[in-house]
Amino acid sequence: MADRSVPALPPRFERPGLLAFVLWVAAGALFVSALRGTGFSATEFFHGIPNIVRIVGEMFPPSPDRLAKVGWALLETFQMALVGTAAGVALSLPLAILATRHLTPHPVFYHAARALIALFRTVPDLVWALIFVVAVGLGPFAGTLAIMIDKIGFCGRFFAEAMEEADRNPQEALRAIGAGRVSVIAAAVLPAALPSMVNTSLFSLEKATRSSVVLGLVGAGGIGIELQVSMELFRYAEASTIIIAIFALVIAVERFSAWLRRRMI
Amino acid sequence: MTSPRMETALPHASEIAALKARYPQIYAAEQRRKLKQFAVAAAIAAFVGYCFWWIGMGWDRFFAGLGKLGWLFQFLFPPSSGGWFTYFLTGMGETLAMAFLGTMLAALAAIPLGFLAARNIVSNRVFHFGIRRSLDGFRGVDALIWALVFVSAVGLGPFAGVMALALSDVGTLSKLFSEAIENVEREQGEGVRAAGASSLLETRFSVVPQVLPVFVSNVLYYFESNTRSATVLGVVGAGGIGLALADRIRINDWDQVCFIVIMILITVSIIDVLSRSLREKLVGKQPLPV
Incomplete structure (x- = not known):
């Protein structure tokens, strides 16, 4: 018989395991309850569509009315990002050394530094901006201060990781010939961690540019306030100019940091 | 562990000077590259410095800001709903x-x-x-x-x-x-x-x-x-x-x-x-x- 010589084929579709099944059902239930919780209704969505179409229609063509003002605000935005990142990177370095397990002078410093970094990282930058505006x-x-705090958290964590992953052998060699902690850090840890740290710093400049754009919404400087004013006065053509300008700035910073990254690493 | 090569691997200063005199074009290229790198780094540093000035981020304002933050901190505790x-x-x-x-x-x-x-x-x-x-x-x-x-x-x-x-x-x-x-x-x-x-x-x-x-x-x-x-x-x-x-x-x-x-x-x-x-x-x- 032919069918006896052919081994049974595995089923084409794998059946989900019990855990996977429960998880999928839970995710589905969560989805439905979230729809209700956020007042997401199909009718509201379809009522919103003509509005969205109208707004998008008014956005084109973008109006060049206040181009000079937008340009200056854009420059201020980038300056906030740059200064905030530079200060944040500089200040995060000592904090990161304290937060590196084998370089910290005392476990108390280690845990305190880790807690500070976690606090800086988890509180959103917009909340820091609200606080600093007060x-x-x-x-x-x-x-700028809000970006700095956010970047201390971000760079502190990744700098500490880079220093923990740095090759231990050169450090031991230096210690063996009598180098102190500062010398070991300056001559063995930092050179090993530098490429990764440069990468992190450039990446945080990109992130800072994105976030500096929105800090203006709470009055913390930059182009955000211009956008909010345009939106609230229903000048959508102006708003689209600003959105395009923001997009151009973000892309320019990304390109610049990619170029610098290629040059430096 | 000292190998005999380590002593000979580093050329003496006089040897470097002699090499520089003999192959100026190689060293000049190296110097041009270094100069260019330095110029780019200096330009970036100058721009960052200019931005610091433009934002008005000096030491006094910076510490005043952090001081204010610390002053606000005392109102945070105890947290209450x-x-x-x-x-x-x-x-x-x-x-x-x-x-x-x-x-x-x-x-x-x-x-x-x-x-x-x-x-x-x-x-x-x-x-x-x-x-x-x-x-x-x-x-x-x-x-x-x-x-x-x-x-x-x-x-x-x-x-x-x-x-x-x-x-x-x-x-x-x-x-x-x-x-x-x-x-x-x-x-x-x-x-x-x-x-x-x-x-x-x-x-x-x-x-x-x-x-x-x-x-x-x-x-x-x-x-x-x-x-x-x-x-x-x-x-x-x-x-x-x-x-x-x-x-x-x-x-x-x-x-x-x-x-x-x-x-x-x-x-x-x-x-x-x-x-x-x-x-x-x-x-x-x-x-x-x-």
């Missing part, structure tokens, strides 16, 4:  | 729902877009370039800006936030999906084809099983990151805990600010841990898609 007043300085 | 605990909890739930729904909608839209943007599925170059650049357009603009647009379009509330998160993630997820699709192994497809499958069936039985874990892991990571983004969308009126937080900061209710921030920290870390363990089960330890 602390130092409206304007780009508040935004 | 001020009787608004259920309101905050609802806000947090709304934030999570927005993040979940936004990510899901983005993922659903990104699956067909990812296939269309993958070079090995649609090989037309003009089409590929067009779709990739338009995806970049969604990617380059922050969710908060889309939120501003959607608040004008569909009104205040979490619905605007969901749409904003979905739109800003469609670009990124589609790009990641299409890269995953471009990285599949060809052999499996050839095997399926040899068994007589059409190209649609080949995609279903060779591409999809290879990319599905990557897709799910990316989606989980973006859910994680959207939970963070969704906490601030309320600042522009797009739903979630952000509205309560921004209000409390503006009216100086710092103990409640602290309470909300702690709620955010706890929620975000729970989501982080859950999603990380799920992702590790799916694809093993991998560097994060950023």
Whole structure:
């Protein structure tokens, strides 16, 4: 018989295991309850569509009315990102050394530094901006400090990781000939971790540019406030100019950092 | 361990001088390269310095700002909900729902877009370039800006936030999906084809099983990151805990600010841990898609 010589084929479709099945059902249930929780209704969505079409229609062509003002705001945005990142990178270095397990002077410093980094990282930058607007007043300085805090958290974590992953042998060699902690860090740890740290710094500049764009929404300087004013006055053609300008800035910074990364690493 | 070569490996200063005199063109090229590097570095440093000056970031202002921050800190403790605990909890739930729904909608839209943007599925170059650049357009603009647009379009509330998160993630997820699709192994497809499958069936039985874990892991990571983004969308009126937080900061209710921030920290870390363990089960330890 032919069918006896052919071994049974495995089923074409794998049946999900119990855990996977439960997870899929749970995800589905969560999806439905989230739809209800956010008031997401198909009718509202379809009622919104003509509005969206109207707004997008008014956005084109983008109006060049306040191009000079937008240009200056864009420059301020980039300056906030650059200064915030530079200060954040500089300040995160000592913090990262404290947060590196084998370089920290004492476990107390290690845990304190880790906790500080976690706090800086998890609180969103816009919240830092809100807080700094209260602390130092409206304007780009508040935004710069917010970016700096956010970048201390980001770079602190990744710098510490890079230093922990650095090759231990040169460090041991230096220690064996009597080098102190500072010398070991300066002559063995930093050179080994530098490429990864440069990469992290450039990446955080890209991230800072993205976030500096929105900090203006809470009055912390930059182009965000221009966008909000245009949106609230229903000047959608102006708003689209600003959105395009933001997009151009983000892409330009990405290209620049890719170029610098190729040159430096 | 000293080898005899180590002493001879380093040339003496006089030897270097002699070499320099003999091969000036080699050393000149090296010097030109160094000079150029120095010029680029100096230009960048000068621009950074100029920006510091322009923003007005001096030591005095910097320390004054940090001092003010420290002064604010004393009002944070003890954190208190001020009787608004259920309101905050609802806000947090709304934030999570927005993040979940936004990510899901983005993922659903990104699956067909990812296939269309993958070079090995649609090989037309003009089409590929067009779709990739338009995806970049969604990617380059922050969710908060889309939120501003959607608040004008569909009104205040979490619905605007969901749409904003979905739109800003469609670009990124589609790009990641299409890269995953471009990285599949060809052999499996050839095997399926040899068994007589059409190209649609080949995609279903060779591409999809290879990319599905990557897709799910990316989606989980973006859910994680959207939970963070969704906490601030309320600042522009797009739903979630952000509205309560921004209000409390503006009216100086710092103990409640602290309470909300702690709620955010706890929620975000729970989501982080859950999603990380799920992702590790799916694809093993991998560097994060950023």
